[in-house]
Amino acid sequence: MTQTAAPLAPSVLEALARYDTPTICNAMEIVAPERRLIGYTTRPLVCPFPNLPPIVGYARTVTIRSVVKSGLAAEEQARRRLAYYEYVGTGRGPRITVIQDIDGADAGYGAFWGEVQSSVHKALGCLGVVTDGSIRDIDQWAPGFQALAGSIGPSHAWVHAESFGGEVRVAGMTVKSDDLIHADRHGAIVIPVDIAAKLPEACDLCGRREAPILEIARSPDFSLEKLKEALKRSAEIH
Numbered sequence: 001m002t003q004t005a006a007p008l009a010p011s012v013l014e015a016l017a018r019y020d021t022p023t024i025c026n027a028m029e030i031v032a033p034e035r036r037l038i039g040y041t042t043r044p045l046v047c048p049f050p051n052l053p054p055i056v057g058y059a060r061t062v063t064i065r066s067v068v069k070s071g072l073a074a075e076e077q078a079r080r081r082l083a084y085y086e087y088v089g090t091g092r093g094p095r096i097t098v099i100q101d102i103d104g105a106d107a108g109y110g111a112f113w114g115e116v117q118s119s120v121h122k123a124l125g126c127l128g129v130v131t132d133g134s135i136r137d138i139d140q141w142a143p144g145f146q147a148l149a150g151s152i153g154p155s156h157a158w159v160h161a162e163s164f165g166g167e168v169r170v171a172g173m174t175v176k177s178d179d180l181i182h183a184d185r186h187g188a189i190v191i192p193v194d195i196a197a198k199l200p201e202a203c204d205l206c207g208r209r210e211a212p213i214l215e216i217a218r219s220p221d222f223s224l225e226k227l228k229e230a231l232k233r234s235a236e237i238h
Contacts, residue, residue: 062100
């Protein structure tokens with residue numbers, strides 16, 4: 001069911017963006033252990049801009065095809081394109097576009113994303129895209145616009161949006177319109193809005209639990225006995 005709660009305070013989104021996506025996943029295991037096996041990407045995606053910071057935003061969901069030409073008349077295609085841009089550019093923000101390529105084994109045959117779409121979507125208030133389709137124009141890509149994609153390719157073939165606003169599944173992650181998404185070079189995760197504000201504190205707890213283990217593991221005085229002691233101290237941190 002699409003989330004209908006009020007948008008989170010900007011301070012919550014900013015706090016979530018301070019952590020990488022693996023840390024968010026670790027925190028989710030504390031706050032929502034029932035989601036340990038669901039809600040995040042499970043297949044590798046290409047990230048051409050690994051140095052960009054994590055992004056946090058509300059999903060705009062789309063399905064695309066590229067191996068067959070759209071059956072719509074030119075006038076209807078133009079109308080559909082404008083409706084799509086209106087959907088992407090309105091509603092709670094910031095936004096992240098999540099696009100499923102429904103061409104099956106041919107997913108990624110044609111790239112929906114390149115210089116033009118990254119620039120347009122950035123102007124519409126999107127922070128990035130998560131897709132199992134392909135992207136192109138890496139050197140001309142909109143600066144600061146993050147991308148996680150199934151592949152990189154040269155052509156857009158017959159690529160077109162089939163639908164938008166419905167449920168999609170990208171790299172193992174099921175997403176509905178307005179779901180809260182956290183993403184970085186590692187992948188993406190859906191964050192239920194009702195627990196989002198609890199995650200920063202859980203992230204800090206994860207860091208404090210890891211600290212004694214990392215300290216001894218990186219120490220020139222490392223020993224198995226000291227590791228055992230560090231593991232004990234870690235387990236006592238709450």
